[in-house]
Amino acid sequence: MLAIHLRRSRLSRVVGAKKSELERRSDILAAAKLVALDGGLETVTARTVAAEADLSSGLVYFYYQTKNGLLHALLARLLETTLDGPEDGFGEDLPADVALHEMITTELEGLHTQRDEVDLLFQFYFFRRSIDFRDQIDTGLRLYTDAIHPVTDRFAREHDLDPDAFRSTLVALIQGAAIDVVRRPESFSAANLLQVVAALATSTPRHSEDAI
Amino acid sequence: MLAIHLRRSRLSRVVGAKKSELERRSDILAAAKLVALDGGLETVTARTVAAEADLSSGLVYFYYQTKNGLLHALLARLLETTLDGPEDGFGEDLPADVALHEMITTELEGLHTQRDEVDLLFQFYFFRRSIDFRDQIDTGLRLYTDAIHPVTDRFAREHDLDPDAFRSTLVALIQGAAIDVVRRPESFSAANLLQVVAALATSTPRHSEDAI
Structure with a gap:
């Protein structure tokens, strides 16, 4: 059972990770867009976006290192x-x-x-x-x-x-x-x-x- | 001499005060405009505007009670x-x-x-x-x-x-x-x-x- 559990978890980590990076980025940008539409661009922070996307702030920082990085990515998607x-x-x-x-x-x-x-x-x-x-x-x-x-x-x-x-x-x-x-x-x-x-x-x- | 001095000072206070209120307001809005053009609207505060106009923050607050009051007055002038x-x-x-x-x-x-x-x-x-x-x-x-x-x-x-x-x-x-x-x-x-x-x-x- 332990072996099976490990294999499954590793599998989901490997398969999930590839799909997940794109999806996560997409989720984060979608959340950033909602935050911006709701309160203006100045309210877009790792914290507000993480809360909107139901993720940890750490994950938002992991994908978009700074607030400006996040905003530039959102702008690129809009363009x-x-x-x-x-x-x-x-x-x-x-x-x-x-x-x-x-x-x-x-x-x-x-x-x-x-x-x-x-x-x-x-x-x-x-x-x-x-x-x-x-x-x-x-x-x-x-x-x-x-x-x-x-x-x-x-x-x-x-x-x-x-x-x-x-x-x-x-x-x-x-x-x-x-x-x-x-x-x-x-x-x-x-x-x-x-x-x-x-x-x-x-x-x-x-x-x-x-x-x- | 004392009487003359008093009369002059009272005169300048009365005449100067009327002229001064309009001028002061105008100076403050001109300074707010420069601050906004330089750093964006979000940098317009009583402090930055007072520094630009070479006045005290207190005087800026006296004429425009809040940051939003100041911004609305600047916008009205622009319009x-x-x-x-x-x-x-x-x-x-x-x-x-x-x-x-x-x-x-x-x-x-x-x-x-x-x-x-x-x-x-x-x-x-x-x-x-x-x-x-x-x-x-x-x-x-x-x-x-x-x-x-x-x-x-x-x-x-x-x-x-x-x-x-x-x-x-x-x-x-x-x-x-x-x-x-x-x-x-x-x-x-x-x-x-x-x-x-x-x-x-x-x-x-x-x-x-x-x-x-």
Whole structure:
């Protein structure tokens, strides 16, 4: 019996340990997110997160050595899940107008379902200037901008708009919509925004006006 | 001599005291702003602000009884100076397109010169969820939206756009531009944004298309 007990325990330790490390990290970050949403980023500590995840503080320290390490890991996860942007080659088979419209629709509707995550991203950005969360977020935003590049460039070319200016404007609009989602979720309407952008963007483009 | 001295001192106490209260409050808020810009809102305390203003902590407590009182007063001042919006009757004498263009120009260029203030406003919005800075800012934004109402409504009517949807879109764009000003001041260009908005907004409106 003793041998069996030992073998089982060793087995569960070995098998469990591999699965457990990923799961534990995931549990800890999920708990950190809840703590942050509940009381703000400044309340995220090994102690509060451990209590939320029903683990020991020691385990939280074991995986994320410092409070900042934990916050950076939480931010990295938020960036992965919220600032992913369209996939490679998105909309290539569609007309430029349609591709742009679909992309903006996806982005704006995505904001709505990820309100908590968007709120936290902004909290990170405007939290304690001394810590370099801003660099991490700016990198995420640069990747995002790269992802929307092909779609916005095609549209801009067809409408005689400066591609960089157009992309910046669109990113500004999406950022501003993100704030609205946090600020007044009950009145935010992706459809409204989209309707205005579409109405403006599908009016006769300038180069065809010139051609008349 | 004694009588004269007494009279002078009483005079300066009376005259000086009236002037001094406003000035002191102004000095304290200016110092609080510097402390917040330097180390973040969480470093604003009676002690740090008193040191920055070269006053005693007691005097800071005298004017602003609590840390939150001080922060709310700082926020109120920021809202007054940054979210003022166009004046009553702005652009009434101009065509709707021109009025909108002038208004957006003023707003976007204003953001650039008020980068620090905009940064602090966002810090307030995303700082400690438990305290009601958000309500104070939302009130400011509602007043701002009221101020741009007449200009956006006229433009929307002429372009067959839903007025509320158009106004929301414009506020989102300005909010997003505000984030860009904080995030990458070196590459933010009000002119670029304006060029895109103007190019889209001055294309043939939909109702004249329908008329063709």
